[in-house]
Amino acid sequence: MDPIMLARLQFAVTTIFHFFFVPLSIGLALLIAIMETMYVVKGKEEYKRMAKFWGKLFLINFAVGVVTGILQEFQFGMNWSDYSRFVGDVFGAPLAVEALFAFFMESTFIGLWIFGWDRLSKRVHLLCIWLVAIGTTVSAFWILAANSFMQHPVGFEINNGRAEMNDFFALITNGQLLVEFPHTVLGAFATGAFLITGISAYKLLRKQDVKFFKKSFQIAVIIGLISSFGTALFGHQQAQYLVKTQPMKMAASEALWGKSGDPAPWTVYAHIDSDSGKNNFEIQIPYLLSFLSYSSFDGEVKGINELQAEYEQTYGPGNYIPPVRTTFWSFRIMVAAGSLMIVLGLWGIYLMKRKKLESPNKWYYRLMLWSISLPFIANTAGWVMTEFGRQPWTVFGLMQTKDSISPSVTSGQILFSVISFTTIYAALGAVMVYLFVKVIKKGPFAEDSHDEHSADPFGKEGYHVS
């Protein structure tokens, strides 16, 4: 089998899986920090219980996020060694700073937070969870700084056949980063918030621990709405940046083969025929693509064929068209999921204001339970669009994917790693869902399973326990 396809498959599988947990960690950390702040400020035990209960889910999730993250750092060198040689000078720096600045902070203070409830003062303990929350967010900043370089390379020069950094400040003020970071982090906040609203809705539907889950719902729905709305706003900014810096990605995400016309309409649905380079059927909304691209109701957007000709002029002969269908649909899936989140958030705020949370609107609560999946769908689709849309480049305009692979690694080796990581990830995913369901079913007022287990007088190990 083709080593490039296998290495790409591994990257896709491990990155998408890793990115289920990262946004949830970022979002839950913030929400737990807010809950614990309310505990410290208001002094009510219920907020402490809230931080602890949602903290359980956070920790299970955090563990999987951490372990799947190590692989992310290793696989650049393992599968993409030519890429690593070419950009290590620029790309390695944000990764190293991420470890030094963010990972140490998260991992040290999460340890202090878990084990420190009885050993630290209230305020210091609160500081710990805030530092975890800040750490996870800062970590996103650095990894996105590295990713932004791949989308829009800045702050470097080519020396001796490789990219060398010549302006670190440019790297961390990359225009791409300034739109990608808020978009991604707000999406992450929404992910955490929708998990909490969804689970709370489920519990409210069943009338279990109503007071506890009503409070949780209220806190989370506010954060969820604000951050979903913010995500959309920065998504719009990002689209405009895209038109300037990666017009091919924009054209592909619109399945726009020829010129758009002025003003440009937005295609809701297209039956795409990539082989012959046209769409057989389209449904369009007038003016909308112009608005997405330029925030005004006029302006033309370049199409795939025109850009392909331009790129051949600049970069030499070759195929510069990314997988159009994937890019087109992942964009629409992301937008649809994001829009639904905003609608559901508004609905939740309405119910809250009308004080209708306790006489549940069954439909709404059921929808909210299912809507836990929405941010995950949107996050995944967003990354698929970003990374597929950049193809055939790993670093836009500088290095192509086919030149990035490790020359000394065989297909057999990559196949072995794809199979083993996919297997262990699938197992982890299953275990995690099982544990989540278990924790949720038990609810916030249950005791630890350890204690139940140890108290079994007939258990082999019951004798050793006082």
Add this chain to the structure above:
Amino acid sequence: MSLNELWFVLVAVLFVGFFFLEGFDFGVGMSTRFLAKNDMERRVLINTIGPFWDANEVWLITAGGAMFAAFPNWYATMFSGYYTPLVVLLLALIARGVAFEFRGKVGNEKWKKTWDMSIFLGSLLPPFLLGVVFSGMMKGLPIDADMEMKAGLFDMVNLYTLVGGITVVMLCLVHGLLYTALRTTGSLQERARKLAHKLLIPQAALFVVLGVMTYFQTDVFEVRGLLLSVIAILGVVVFLLAGRFISKKKDGWAFGMTGALIALGFSSVFIGMFPRVMVSSISDAFSLTIDNAASGQYSLKVMTIVSLTLLPFVLGYQIWSYFVFHKRVHEKEHLEY
């Protein structure tokens, strides 16, 4: 000192720090299998490293990140060349990391046994594999003119690297047992101390074998004979002191000594290679060095400023966290895991 030399030292320090710190939690992880007599003792053991293991592992991630940024060619050659061992290393670290969090969440024997096995293998395999990798790097690997390492199984796994791997496992185990002696009480503490004492002899034997083999199989003594001999003598002194401190039940001091052994051992790996970072067995001319493997001066300068600014804080809060959890772990208190 040039920036290239400084970054070589920093990468070495990160690896030494990693083995010193995660070394003991690997040791504790291994000892859950035979030192703990029941579930409660296993929980005590795991809880002694509970607040720390994650941050300890970040030392490895940071070492990898620093290699990537400062010596991209070293990172690229080593990580692609050692592909399969690194896959196994990652699988082991993944299984281990989640096991700590997962094992206590369900009160079922089979469930716990599965995760306990993950903790054991996940603590045994990484030091072994890394021992194999580092001793292989000293011995030399088939690295060609394009900096590509095309190593067959026996280039990576041979008598020398196997002894290297086992030595690192043993070092971590003794280090972990002494950490256990430091953080627990009663019979568990006694047993940990006793076992550490017993293992000193095989550990000494391994060191002698590894030292002799290193003399014959690598060129590190030709290159840095004097410095390495001094380290070897220091090693003997530290070793004898470790034995003495264990018999006197001065666990803290003994733990310090095994830590010093780890530091001396891994420092000598880096000192022996310097200024090379990976030794080519095909031709000396193909070896990667701190010059031909490095990033540009601008990159190194920026990273130097950033890391020297951050380092005091990072070290500060990590030391503080050890201070917060300095008390011994009892069976009767609340155990998290």
